[in-house]
Amino acid sequence: MGKIIVDISMSLDGYVTGPGIDLEHGLGIGGEALHDWAIRSEDPVDAAELRRATDESGAVVMGRTLFDFIDGPTGWTDEMGYGAAQVGKPPFFVVTHTAPDKIRLGLDFTFATDGLSAALSRAQKAAGAKDTVIMGGGDVIRQAVDAGLVDVLNLHLAPVLLGSGTPLFSGAVPRGLVQTSVRPSAYATHITYEPSR
Amino acid sequence: MGKIIVDISMSLDGYVTGPGIDLEHGLGIGGEALHDWAIRSEDPVDAAELRRATDESGAVVMGRTLFDFIDGPTGWTDEMGYGAAQVGKPPFFVVTHTAPDKIRLGLDFTFATDGLSAALSRAQKAAGAKDTVIMGGGDVIRQAVDAGLVDVLNLHLAPVLLGSGTPLFSGAVPRGLVQTSVRPSAYATHITYEPSR
DSSP, X not given: OOOEEEEEEEETTSEEEOSOOBTTBTTOTTGGGGGHHHHTOOOHHHHHHXXXXXXXXXEEEEEHHHHHHHTSTTSXXXXXXXXXXXXXXXXXXXXXXXXXXXXXXXXXXXXXXXXXXXXXXXXXXXXXXXXXXXXXXXHHHHHHHHXXXXXXXXXXXXXXXXXXXXXXXXXXXXXXXXXXEEEEOSSOEEEEEEEOO | OOOEEEEEEEETTSEEEOSOOBXXXXXXXXXXXXXXXXXXXXXXXXXXXXXXXXXXXXXXXXXXXXXXXXXXXTSOOTTSGGGOTTSOOOOEEEEOSSOOSOXXXXXXXXXXXXXXHHHHHHHHHHHTTSEEEEEEOHHHHHHHHHTTOOSEEEEEEESEXXXXXXXXXXXXXXXXXXXXXXXXXXXXXXXXXXXXX
């Protein structure tokens, strides 16, 4: 069975979005800087990070707020994210209380109303030998780390202070981590950790 | 004139101490893990970080809470920190409202009651061509970064989630950073940033 991997960009002050997120501004004020390494960089280290993340994804788990942005008016397109035509399209599992009435994107979305742990189990089954990636938001990731469900934390540390926004780890259960790999680029520091159980 | 450098260890969730700091527990609960790279590591990358930090310090600025711990019953000894006999002893400037009645450590402490900016100016003058290091606590560092007084941010990112404690950047003024150097070791990721003005 594949691993459960967190893969997310974080500011130096620990935010995964800036303040003021809404349906059209999923990253909030100033939050685009979190993704400079993925969007603006021509550093091959960054390109390899993006490629690895999509190559290894057998299934993707996300929270409802993130889904609503991704499927919203300024969300994924055929050129962006997993909506991009050229990349593989893994099944997506959205942790939510109720499924939405309609979906814009033509992707394989399953709405899991039985909680995060059950959603992760179903995603792992769908992923087969490949990994299951938790892509956000911050709440879902923190819950998964706190519950000891995460095998690998793959963080992209962006060189920016956002000041406020959606914190990733604020209030997390104290936990040691093993730092297994650091890959600096011109636009970020990519660090992989394995949480202690 | 030398640069103004922040040099501090931070947890992955952005804390420079754990919860529950007092005069005898300056790093709070679990906070010792922040300094594993400095205390427990035999990685030459970590040794070089420590050496560079002390070599380049022409003067040191700190806040009062940090001073009270350092000069307190479990603070610096002849074997620890700048109290160590074998390292150079730069002049220290403590930002405070009132000077303490007595000092335990036999070091060159000046109590600056005229504010952070004035304390930094006096420290820079004392440092001559060498750098002035702001070693903490979190409040003093955040104030200096917010005021645009810092030339270099030298962070030691420890692989630990503390969950709570003294945040370094929480509530900081939003600001871009230029990531100038990343030095991974077995115990931490050492990253140098230059704040955008």
